[in-house]
Amino acid sequence: MTRDPAPKKSESLEIRLPFSTKGRFMARCRDDGRSASEAVRGFIENEIEGPARSRSRVWQVLVAAMAGLALGAVAAPSLAKASAQTAFEQLDGNGDGVLTRVEYGRR
Known part of the structure; x- marks a missing residue:
């Protein structure tokens, strides 16, 4: 072919x-x-x-930010752990420990 x-x-x-x-x-x-x-x-x-690619970029940035928060939590647990956990809990509306697009979009 x-x-x-x-x-x-x-x-x-x-x-x-x-x-x-x-x-x-x-x-x-x-x-x-x-x-x-x-x-x-x-x-x-x-x-x-168009916008579909922009949404993809938003998710890439979100994943990078979450990774940064996780690395910060490892590097300085007393400083980052509580704030990262609190931020995630605020985004995780149903408390299942998984962040969905709907939950992130509701922010």
Whole structure:
């Protein structure tokens, strides 16, 4: 079975921005090891995907925050344990020890 080739990138988009902004953007792209075109295409794809992707990002941040709280609880139990537990209990509306999307969204 052969794969369909990726669509040809034949369209262009012209934008106007200050020279200093362009310079900073190009430097950032260079530091990230990608072209300006790749960065702009990635931005456009993220915009097209819309709110569903944003919700996914919220969950990623939430998981990272919970992990940070857990690590803080291990590093400084006297400082973090009570506040992390209290924060989780406030989010866990039904007290089952599992945080659902509904419970988080109710916040």
